[in-house]
Amino acid sequence: MKVILTETIKSLGIIGTEVDVKDGYARNYLLPQQKAVHATEPNRRRLEQEKAKFKLKMAKEKEVAEQMAKRLNGVSVQIPAKVSEENRLYGSVSEREIVDALSNLGIDLEKRMVLLPEPIKEVGTYTVPIRIYMDVEPEITVEVVPE
Numbered sequence: 056m057k058v059i060l061t062e063t064i065k066s067l068g069i070i071g072t073e074v075d076v077k078d079g080y081a082r083n084y085l086l087p088q089q090k091a092v093h094a095t096e097p098n099r100r101r102l103e104q105e106k107a108k109f110k111l112k113m114a115k116e117k118e119v120a121e122q123m124a125k126r127l128n129g130v131s132v133q134i135p136a137k138v139s140e141e142n143r144l145y146g147s148v149s150e151r152e153i154v155d156a157l158s159n160l161g162i163d164l165e166k167r168m169v170l171l172p173e174p175i176k177e178v179g180t181y182t183v184p185i186r187i188y189m190d191v192e193p194e195i196t197v198e199v200v201p202e
Contacts, residue, residue: 120188
């Protein structure tokens with residue numbers, strides 16, 4: 056089923072693009088939540104009229120994301136964790152702990168924004184990218200220290 060996105064969805068595309076998705080995904084998720092509309096001729100014409108508004112919205116989102124990236128770039132957080140004699144953690148440090156440490160600094164992020172390839176399992180210093188917007192990814196420094 057062809058639909059036109061009314062908001063940016065990371066796995067599908069940016070706002071205003073026409074994409075082909077499975078019927079069930081469109082019927083059960085995109086259309087009820089008004090994240091997309093059917094790709095009919097009247098909707099295409101209406102979308103062309105609203106394209107300027109979409110571009111303005113995207114520009115504002117990107118501007119806010121770049122300001123957040125400037126604030127995040129170079130931030131360093133320390134996360135204390137219980138360790139064994141070999142400096143291995145008893146548990147691991149995941150996105151949740153990083154988000155909590157950043158919120159203690161007054162920076163509020165969502166867990167899905169932290170691009171941690173796998174949980175941290177050893178003491179040390181790590182560079183972790185944060186995806187704020189499509190192509191805006193500042194890096195922070197996460198230092199895991201013994202508790």
